[in-house]
Amino acid sequence: MEILKDILGFLIERKKFWLAPLIIILLLLGALIVLSGTSAIAPFIYSIF
Amino acid sequence: MQGHSKSLKILGISAYYHDSAAAICVNGIIVAAAQEERFTRKKHDAEFPFMAVKFCLEKSGLTLNDLDAVVFYDKPFLKFERLLESYLAFAPKGLISFITAMPVWLSKKLFLKQEIKKALYKIQEFDRKKLNLLFTEHHLAHAAGSFFSSPFSESAILTVDGVGEWCTAAMAYGKNNQITFSHEMNFPHSVGLLYASFTYFLGFKVNSGEYKVMGLAPYGNKHSQAVENFMHTIKSELVQINRDGSIFLNQKYFTYATSLTMVKDKKWKLLFGIQRRAENEPIEQVHCDLALAIQSITEEVMIKMAMTCKSLSESENLCLSGGLALNCVANKALREANIFKNIYVQPASGDAGGAIGAALAAYYIYAGQNRRIDSKPNKFETVYLGPVYKNKDIEQFIGNYNAKVDFIADELALCKLVGKLLADEKIIGWFQGSMEFGPRALGNRSILANVTNTDMQKKLNLKIKNREDFRPFAPAILAEYADQYFERTEFSEHMMFVTNLRQKYCIEIPVDFEKWSMQEKLNYKKSDFPAITHVDLSARIQCVEKVLNPRFWLLIEQYRQITGVPMLVNTSFNVRGEPIVCSPEEAYACFMESGIDVLVMENYVFYKEKQMDHDHPTKWKRHFEKD
Numbered sequence: 001m002e003i004l005k006d007i008l009g010f011l012i013e014r015k016k017f018w019l020a021p022l023i024i025i026l027l028l029l030g031a032l033i034v035l036s037g038t039s040a041i042a043p044f045i046y047s048i049f
Numbered sequence: 050m051q052g053h054s055k056s057l058k059i060l061g062i063s064a065y066y067h068d069s070a071a072a073i074c075v076n077g078i079i080v081a082a083a084q085e086e087r088f089t090r091k092k093h094d095a096e097f098p099f100m101a102v103k104f105c106l107e108k109s110g111l112t113l114n115d116l117d118a119v120v121f122y123d124k125p126f127l128k129f130e131r132l133l134e135s136y137l138a139f140a141p142k143g144l145i146s147f148i149t150a151m152p153v154w155l156s157k158k159l160f161l162k163q164e165i166k167k168a169l170y171k172i173q174e175f176d177r178k179k180l181n182l183l184f185t186e187h188h189l190a191h192a193a194g195s196f197f198s199s200p201f202s203e204s205a206i207l208t209v210d211g212v213g214e215w216c217t218a219a220m221a222y223g224k225n226n227q228i229t230f231s232h233e234m235n236f237p238h239s240v241g242l243l244y245a246s247f248t249y250f251l252g253f254k255v256n257s258g259e260y261k262v263m264g265l266a267p268y269g270n271k272h273s274q275a276v277e278n279f280m281h282t283i284k285s286e287l288v289q290i291n292r293d294g295s296i297f298l299n300q301k302y303f304t305y306a307t308s309l310t311m312v313k314d315k316k317w318k319l320l321f322g323i324q325r326r327a328e329n330e331p332i333e334q335v336h337c338d339l340a341l342a343i344q345s346i347t348e349e350v351m352i353k354m355a356m357t358c359k360s361l362s363e364s365e366n367l368c369l370s371g372g373l374a375l376n377c378v379a380n381k382a383l384r385e386a387n388i389f390k391n392i393y394v395q396p397a398s399g400d401a402g403g404a405i406g407a408a409l410a411a412y413y414i415y416a417g418q419n420r421r422i423d424s425k426p427n428k429f430e431t432v433y434l435g436p437v438y439k440n441k442d443i444e445q446f447i448g449n450y451n452a453k454v455d456f457i458a459d460e461l462a463l464c465k466l467v468g469k470l471l472a473d474e475k476i477i478g479w480f481q482g483s484m485e486f487g488p489r490a491l492g493n494r495s496i497l498a499n500v501t502n503t504d505m506q507k508k509l510n511l512k513i514k515n516r517e518d519f520r521p522f523a524p525a526i527l528a529e530y531a532d533q534y535f536e537r538t539e540f541s542e543h544m545m546f547v548t549n550l551r552q553k554y555c556i557e558i559p560v561d562f563e564k565w566s567m568q569e570k571l572n573y574k575k576s577d578f579p580a581i582t583h584v585d586l587s588a589r590i591q592c593v594e595k596v597l598n599p600r601f602w603l604l605i606e607q608y609r610q611i612t613g614v615p616m617l618v619n620t621s622f623n624v625r626g627e628p629i630v631c632s633p634e635e636a637y638a639c640f641m642e643s644g645i646d647v648l649v650m651e652n653y654v655f656y657k658e659k660q661m662d663h664d665h666p667t668k669w670k671r672h673f674e675k676d
Contacts, residue, residue: 010126030155
């Protein structure tokens, strides 16, 4: 959660809200990459795509 | 914020890009600093500096809980913003590079706060809630590293490198404990990346081969049509140079913003009429001419930037930092332009020095501490900051390796002996005191040799260092005699400036010298001190002051008493591709593998012929990736 708070603070300071959707998508993708490599939900990720 | 004076302990870290390092600042004084490559033995190591941090904590006698702040030299979100915006601007170009870069950003670099805490926790346990983790902008770290370690209370500041977050060059003004930025140049327009592009095109490695381009440039024919044409082509097609020194790079010819290479090879071939040189291909005159063209343009840009800095600040002083500040030939041009009365260059101007800069920025700007200015100790504090090995440590090593040694307890007798060996043209591995911080060996981890021997440059390049034969060597000269031998010697304690050898020591250069081939120029004896005189009669000098390095000073003085010459060849103690040696083990291995005749570690003298396996150097051969 700390990272989201930091990113929000950064976007406010830089006034670059248009980057928010892109960063959120990339973070979700990143989470997927991490989870697919290490977690118990990995077997289900391939079936989603 | 001024007026405070509090006991603060700050750890500065640079990592994850290239040349990771750590430094600890206590009350505004850097008490320890080291580059990670010296411990891991991997040149330009970019990983988190575990061993460097550990060393800094040990040397300063602190724990992580004792620290008031940990400062990283870069703002990762700002860098990520640059990456995203650049990829969007160039899309769909760069998709492959984007896909390659994103995983490491999404799993590591974007979460740097957590990554750093995790890494520090591996070194030792600490109270995570108490840790004050700060991030400074990349160019602020460069500016702070230079200004706060300089002897000036106020100064113009110029930082120039490849790229930080967005910024590639910045102009600032420093006064007491504050730095105010006035101008910035942003990615993709970068003098550092322009120079790196030519480094790549000339067949050298980016981020390490820039020195070679600089060393190659004087072999170019200064007044030739070829160089003039190259400069014209560069200015008309690749780079627009503005009056204030800012530049605009024509991205039609570059690929660094969207790929893992630097330039469009085919377009550059059409521009310059030559193909990109492969690493193993011979260097020809045309390569030297191209190197000279880009070196001259770099100097022109730096001078224009400095002039803008002068008009903005009206200061007599300039503090220079960033990777480009390691271009000591451009520094010479800057000094000779007489824009500033005094120019101070941070000895570790590259990214490693960002660790020092980050710590100092936090101490003075964030914490608002009073500025402390001591010209002499400052010079010392920013260089000899690494691990030290005493006689008892070396003794233990000797036992483990069964090495054969002589022990000379008296320092004067030791220096007399080594001075005599140098006069007899022996090549000495010289290991003493604290390891240097930054890219230069300044008399504590050095290979030393006679400057008057005509074949010494070739011998050192080919038999000792295993590197290209054209590369020059630098002299370490007693500060008291520097003016007698060289033209400009101010601020030369750290080998940051090139200067000309005085005319009386130069041998007349034939009228048609410029038309000679590179090999002919190399083989021609140009001065009374051929080992340290580059083809343009210049040398990158180190003025050795007794107060800064007493034993090294004493050694050169003993050599002077025997030969009448107050200088020695001083090159870093390593072979090609190897980080400078740090420990006695590494020094001994380098000594046994290379053609070094005698190794001197503190008060112990190792003669090659007395060592076991001295006639089997291949037995000691280590493998380093060539730089």
